[in-house]
Amino acid sequence: MHAEPITRGLRKAAQRPGLYEVSHLKDHWEAMTAELKPPMSHQDAFLEAYRCLLCGGPLTPAPCMLACPASVDVPSFIGAISIGEPSEAAEIILNANPLGGTCARVCPTEELCEGSCVLNSTHQRPVDIARLQRYAMDHAFNEGNLLVPLRPAQNGKRVAVIGAGPAGLTGAFELAVMGYKVSLFDARPSTGGLVRSAIAPYRQLSEPLNQETARLWELGVEFRLGTTVDDNMRQELEASYDAILVAVGMGKDASTGLEGDHLEGVFSSLPFIETIKSAELPNVKNKVAVIGAGNTAMDVAREAVRLGAKEVTVLYRRSQDEMPAFAIEFEEAIEEGVQFAWLTNPVKYHGDGRINAIQCSKMTLGEKDPSGRRRPVPIEGSEFLLEIDTVIEAIGQVPRNEFLSGIPDIELESGLIKVDPDTGATRNPLYFAAGDALNGGATVVEAVRMAKVAASGINAKLSEQSNVQ
Ligand SMILES: Cc1cc2nc3c(=O)[nH]c(=O)nc-3n(C[C@H](O)[C@H](O)[C@H](O)COP(=O)(O)OP(=O)(O)OC[C@H]3O[C@@H](n4cnc5c(N)ncnc54)[C@H](O)[C@@H]3O)c2cc1C
Numbered sequence: 001m002h003a004e005p006i007t008r009g010l011r012k013a014a015q016r017p018g019l020y021e022v023s024h025l026k027d028h029w030e031a032m033t034a035e036l037k038p039p040m041s042h043q044d045a046f047l048e049a050y051r052c053l054l055c056g057g058p059l060t061p062a063p064c065m066l067a068c069p070a071s072v073d074v075p076s077f078i079g080a081i082s083i084g085e086p087s088e089a090a091e092i093i094l095n096a097n098p099l100g101g102t103c104a105r106v107c108p109t110e111e112l113c114e115g116s117c118v119l120n121s122t123h124q125r126p127v128d129i130a131r132l133q134r135y136a137m138d139h140a141f142n143e144g145n146l147l148v149p150l151r152p153a154q155n156g157k158r159v160a161v162i163g164a165g166p167a168g169l170t171g172a173f174e175l176a177v178m179g180y181k182v183s184l185f186d187a188r189p190s191t192g193g194l195v196r197s198a199i200a201p202y203r204q205l206s207e208p209l210n211q212e213t214a215r216l217w218e219l220g221v222e223f224r225l226g227t228t229v230d231d232n233m234r235q236e237l238e239a240s241y242d243a244i245l246v247a248v249g250m251g252k253d254a255s256t257g258l259e260g261d262h263l264e265g266v267f268s269s270l271p272f273i274e275t276i277k278s279a280e281l282p283n284v285k286n287k288v289a290v291i292g293a294g295n296t297a298m299d300v301a302r303e304a305v306r307l308g309a310k311e312v313t314v315l316y317r318r319s320q321d322e323m324p325a326f327a328i329e330f331e332e333a334i335e336e337g338v339q340f341a342w343l344t345n346p347v348k349y350h351g352d353g354r355i356n357a358i359q360c361s362k363m364t365l366g367e368k369d370p371s372g373r374r375r376p377v378p379i380e381g382s383e384f385l386l387e388i389d390t391v392i393e394a395i396g397q398v399p400r401n402e403f404l405s406g407i408p409d410i411e412l413e414s415g416l417i418k419v420d421p422d423t424g425a426t427r428n429p430l431y432f433a434a435g436d437a438l439n440g441g442a443t444v445v446e447a448v449r450m451a452k453v454a455a456s457g458i459n460a461k462l463s464e465q466s467n468v469q
Pocket residue numbers: 106107108162163164165166167168185186187188192193194195198199200203227228229230247248249250269273295296299400403434435436437441442443444445447
């Protein structure tokens with residue numbers, strides 16, 4: 001029964017050369033891990049690279065490069081592919097973005113580089129920048145070439161990085177390249193943060209995180225994985241490091257707190273996805289409701305389709321106009337058979353052991369709230385029961401207040417760290433910060449950008465101190 005929505009969902013992809021053969025999708029796991037941006041053959045990469053107009057120049061960067069938060073020199077790396085030099089292309093990518101292989105798979109390129117490609121204005125499809133980037137990175141990594149820069153002379157300064165997600169990995173890499181002795185701490189036993197645990201498996205299961213991490217090993221970064229930095233440890237770090245980069249991301253899922261949320265079949269988005277990524281498939285039964293309409297909600301809805309649910313409905317208390325998900329994520333969810341109930345708010349979960357219905361209220365939109373979006377207001381007497389056997393709550397993550405509020409003098413706004421946007425510096429001169437802990441959750445490439453800014457900020461600060469001494 002599940003094959004129908006999956007087939008529909010992948011039809012568009014299957015029509016593109018070199019992508020999915022729908023008939024190969026034998027089971028849920030295969031459907032779950034069928035990559036949206038799969039590898040390219042040499043020939044396809046060569047032909048695609050030739051479509052690029054190699055726009056821009058030294059004084060006028062190409063629009064695709066301007067749209068890349070990590071400032072990857074897109075025309076230069078595509079030019080290298082077009083002359084048969086994929087390793088050179090990979091080096092250009094990695095110079096700007098140490099997570100170049102991950103970003104090739106997970107970046108919302110339709111909103112960024114590919115969305116800005118000049119070919120869009122001539123009614124042609126944009127250059128497939130993401131898959132060309134993947135081609136170059138796969139070429140280097142598959143050949144065992146990690147393209148590690150030469151180990152620099154150590155400058156005698158030590159930096160602690162807390163969190164080994166995209167922001168922490170990038171910050172640690174950049175600082176190591178500048179000659180700092182870097183120690184990288186993470187509570188989890190492996191690197192990658194949400195990329196490893198939460199990003200949809202059909203974008204990236206885990207590789208090439210291991211190769212990207214290995215580049216840091218090669219540069220001499222000390223890894224302290226499986227180590228939660230608590231208040232005591234933080235104070236020890238303050239005494240022994242010259243700077244601390246906080247890259248702790250956001251915490252667990254926010255909860256609706258609705259009556260009945262203890263029932264079997266009610267999931268929170270992060271453990272739901274992490275279970276899938278560990279190859280254990282949650283039992284979603286037939287009728288799934290997803291609460292929320294952000295990018296995570298689109299992901300869990302599409303995962304539920306791949307798990308074999310017969311009906312997947314996203315419930316959102318505002319209208320489509322206020323939906324926070326990217327347009328492309330919404331369109332692809334629709335194509336895969338996901339349905340949307342706008343202006344619909346869950347009020348209570350019903351069930352006996354397992355959830356069997358959600359009591360919902362219809363909403364209307366009132367005045368604008370502080371976020372600038374119109375406030376949803378319940379319509380009196382509009383409550384109704386929706387038969388459902390699975391719910392996945394995907395309404396965002398909460399900040400890591402407990403840890404962050406212990407750091408002296410750093411400024412928090414609604415639990416998010418405030419920094420100088422040009423340096424990543426907090427109000428405490430020892431601390432810098434980057435990643436989701438600043439913006440509440442955005443993209444990997446945005447975390448990369450912020451970590452590059454913070455690494456430069458740390459370098460400027462510590463170099464200035466050295467000059468004064
Ligand atoms: C479901 C979901 C899907 C997503 N899909 C995409 C996508 O397709 N594309 C995209 O670009 N972005 C996506 N994102 C967003 C992206 O994953 C994040 O923006 C990015 O991972 C942020 O990086 P970060 O390093 O700031 O935080 P994180 O990735 O959260 O990493 C923070 C790390 O800090 C560690 N840590 C926290 N506290 C401590 C402590 N006290 N001591 C030690 N370690 C600590 C954590 O264990 C974690 O490893 C998605 C996010 C979610 C939730």
